[in-house]
Amino acid sequence: MSWVFLRDLLSGVNKYSTGIGRIWVAILFMFRLLVYVAAAESIWKHEHDEFECNIKQPGCENVCFDHFFPVSHIRLWALQLIIVSTPSLLVVFHVAYRENREKHHNQKLYKNPGKIDGGLLYTYLISLILKTGLEIVFLVLFYKLYNGFKIPRLVKCDIKPCPNTVDCYISKPTEKMIFLYFLVATSCLCIVLNLSELSYLIFKYSIKCYLKRHMKKQQ
């Protein structure tokens, strides 16, 4: 039970997505999930052990690490991946609800329960808005927690029990920064894809609505 579960869940979502939605799922898998599991996890694996302070005072390193990394980058990244994937489940639930209704009434109520029209369109649009909103929330959280997306080589710490101001050195700062920028870039790409899918759907269904009204008027 791990990322495989998320992968299976999102493969199910893929069936009811538009073309842009499928590209979003592919980017999420290849450039975010796979990079996280295959590369990023091992960079942050020993972050606590390799965080060194220029002092022998017991407890000083612990306290300084906790002060500069309240929630580790890698945990925020994992939370972001999980929470950003979840709104897609609204669509799966809605389609399941439609299929259930058809079974309950024992007749075909919808031309195709998986087609994005009517109520399902609104669910899909809401899921897109939620996904975009959550991506932005996490990017802002990263920015606010770590004062930008830079990871310094050296931090100065003077919290008790450190006796004075102490130099502490972060492990692999450049590598972490590169992957952090990669995370930001892929998040922004996903935001752009979500916004374009939103505009495409709104545009498509507005045109459909307009044409229907135009045909009715002509009749």
Add this chain to the structure above:
Amino acid sequence: MDWGTLQAVLGGVNKHSTSIGKIWLTVLFIFRIMILVVAAERVWGDEQQDFVCNTLQPGCRNVCYDHFFPISHIRLWALQLIFVSTPALLVAMHVAYTRHEKKRRFRNGEKIDIEELKNEKIHIRGPLWWTYTSSIFFRIVFEAVFMYVFYYMYDGYQMPRLVKCEAWPCPNTVDCFVSRPTEKTTFTIFMLAVSGICMMLNLAELCYLVLKICMKESRKTT
């Protein structure tokens, strides 16, 4: 044998659940089990190694760690998830027993369509309603019990940065520093919030089932 086994078992129960039950199951898998395996286990991974005490006395660190963390949060959460998922097995067993009875009647010569039996959606009424409702009740009780155990064992839901320890063989009162206290507090509050949401979902499902049966009874009498 791991969390995947639980997923296989509960996936079977999902078919016979109400909609709220299905949402509860999704929340359980994604926001509790997945977060536990993927994130929380890493945060608590080095908890004893990086528990540092301001003393060179051998054994003092071990004793202090054991005193302040009798059962690790991670282990308590794993137990909580297992206990909370288990009542659903009552429903699975009841459904299996009903199916077994129908098959037995079919073998004894009664005319039952075997295909219909396989694909039949078993409705939550009669004895199954009682089994289902008791399973939800037990889920709520287990959630509440574990939330209280966490609160009682760790004096609240916050992880302190510094604990003062004077258990033997520590010579005097010794300062001990917990690793990653802020991150641990964040995850504790997150798991607490999701437990709360699950409890709300279970309560809503219980109310829905009780209301449904009351309305049915009132329709029968009128």
